[in-house]
Amino acid sequence: MTISTSHVTQSKQIVLASRPDGIPTTENFRSSIAKLTPIADGEFLVKNQWMSVDPYMRGRMKEGDSYVKPFQIDEPLEGGCVGEVVESRNSNFNVGDMVLGNLGWREYWKSSGDGATIVDASLVPPQTYLGVLGMTGMTAWVGVNEIAKLRSGSTVFVSAASGAVGSIVVQLAKAKGCRVIGSAGHSDKIAWLQGKTKIDAVINYKGTDDLLRDLSRAAPDGIDLYFDNVGGDHLEAALEVMNDFGCCVECGMISTYNATEPPAAPRNLIKVIGKRIRMQGFIVRDHMNLRGKFVDDMVPLIKSNQIVWEESVVDGIENAAAAFIGLFSGNNLGKQLVHIS
Numbered sequence: 240m241t242i243s244t245s246h247v248t249q250s251k252q253i254v255l256a257s258r259p260d261g262i263p264t265t266e267n268f269r270s271s272i273a274k275l276t277p278i279a280d281g282e283f284l285v286k287n288q289w290m291s292v293d294p295y296m297r298g299r300m301k302e303g304d305s306y307v308k309p310f311q312i313d314e315p316l317e318g319g320c321v322g323e324v325v326e327s328r329n330s331n332f333n334v335g336d337m338v339l340g341n342l343g344w345r346e347y348w349k350s351s352g353d354g355a356t357i358v359d360a361s362l363v364p365p366q367t368y369l370g371v372l373g374m375t376g377m378t379a380w381v382g383v384n385e386i387a388k389l390r391s392g393s394t395v396f397v398s399a400a401s402g403a404v405g406s407i408v409v410q411l412a413k414a415k416g417c418r419v420i421g422s423a424g425h426s427d428k429i430a431w432l433q434g435k436t437k438i439d440a441v442i443n444y445k446g447t448d449d450l451l452r453d454l455s456r457a458a459p460d461g462i463d464l465y466f467d468n469v470g471g472d473h474l475e476a477a478l479e480v481m482n483d484f485g486c487c488v489e490c491g492m493i494s495t496y497n498a499t500e501p502p503a504a505p506r507n508l509i510k511v512i513g514k515r516i517r518m519q520g521f522i523v524r525d526h527m528n529l530r531g532k533f534v535d536d537m538v539p540l541i542k543s544n545q546i547v548w549e550e551s552v553v554d555g556i557e558n559a560a561a562a563f564i565g566l567f568s569g570n571n572l573g574k575q576l577v578h579i580s
Contacts, residue, residue: 247284247325249274252315252345253559259300262497262567267300268560273315273345281351283327287579289366290343290556291319291373292563293403297496306522318343319374321358321365322579332357339368344559346579363541370574371407371548372537378523379407380533382488383415386521387464391416396454396462396477398469400441401428403574404490406548408466409436414545417464420457422450422473424569431572435547444473451476461485470494471502478510489520497567549573 249272256269278284296318299310310316320343324336331352332338337360342348358368370376382404383389395412399405400421409432412419419438423429424445432438440457447453454462454476463485465477470492477487495502511518540546551571553562559577566575 247275247286247347250345250347251556253556254313254315255300255310257312258302259297259497261499263297263300263560263564265560265564268316270557271315275347275349278326278328278349280328282349283324283329283332283352285322285338285340285342285348285350285355286325287320287322287343287346287348287556289321289369290559290577290579291369291375292559292566292575292577293318293375294491294493294496294566296563297567306524315342316344317341319369320348320579321368322348337365339373343577344556346556362538366550366576366578369576370403370550371541371546372534374523375403375574376407376537377526377530377533378490379404379411380536381523381526381529382466382490382521383408383411384536385526385529386488386519387466387486389415389417389464393463394418394458394460394482395420395464395466396458396480397421397466398444398473398477399423399491399493400438401425401432401572402468403571405466405468406432406436406573407546409438410540410546412464413437414540420454420462422469428569428572431549435549451479454480464488466490468493475505475507478505478507478514478516481510481514481516483514485514485516487516487518489518493567551575552578554578 252273254269254271257267259267321339324332324334327334336357339356339358395417397405397408400409401423409419420440421438422442422444429441432441442453450472461482462480463482465487467489468491471494549572556579562577
């Protein structure tokens with residue numbers, strides 16, 4: 240058991256000031272200072288270095304039942320984080336250990352060990368455990384392997400293909416010998432996909448007036464898997480081009496997250512019947528028993544450069560809200576991170 244003498248007494252944090260109506264604004268967030276009491280026996284104190292902002296957090300800003308409880312007004316938000324143990328009265332967590340947790344949006348947090356995992360910062364940089372070796376990478380891996388059960392030779396369409404999850408999906412599918420088509424909305428993202436991921440075709444969804452036409456041209460023989468991060472017109476186009484007995488893996492629908500009224504269902508949803516399409520949503524937390532297998536699969540792909548990634552980094556916890564809001568206008572390439580210290 241180790242105890243440092245940092246004597247930290249307060250922690251800056253970001254709280255939810257109000258529930259957004261439509262696209263969040265900085266007025267929906269507020270910085271506050273929390274007082275920290277000394278750690279008790281069995282506890283340790285973590286100083287956050289990195290935190291993640293992710294589109295799913297928008298859902299937690301709404302009231303109502305969901306698969307995870309909503310954020311509360313005037314309470315700090317939560318999310319993936321990696322930090323260093325700076326004080327400890329817990330024999331399993333020593334000062335200097337790097338720890339993965341879910342109490343981002345704050346400088347410091349205390350724990351007795353529940354929900355905290357020591358990570359090996361000598362294997363990869365610590366923030367990687369928020370991205371390719373964290374929930375982001377595991378979301379892609381579960382969707383491809385457990386939900387889609389993707390087979391070699393398939394044709395795959397990935398929306399938001401340059402995003403944190405989408406870019407890993409592209410590369411996992413390429414590693415399986417699949418033909419992969421992606422969508423992205425900026426020229427630099429398209430260039431990165433073409434230069435780094437070995438993707439076969441990219442559609443600029445912001446630069447087209449007919450997504451269905453462009454997808455049909457990119458996949459003249461149809462698609463077998465649609466990995467959905469966007470919903471809306473992307474899902475409609477995918478259903479139209481999907482081959483019989485194809486699969487739609489429903490990971491996210493960022494195009495609908497800020498809708499003030501429920502969006503209409505895909506106008507061609509009837510295609511699910513005639514084409515015998517399988518559609519399945521999933522939550523990665525339901526598959527945490529597979530984390531060991533996920534890491535075992537991913538590390539060799541990383542070492543062989545079959546999986547590469549980009550990080551978009553914003554410095555300072557005071558800029559976390561702006562980093563989060565930027566997700567909805569596509570400001571990030573790859574994983575959006577906030578460097579706290």
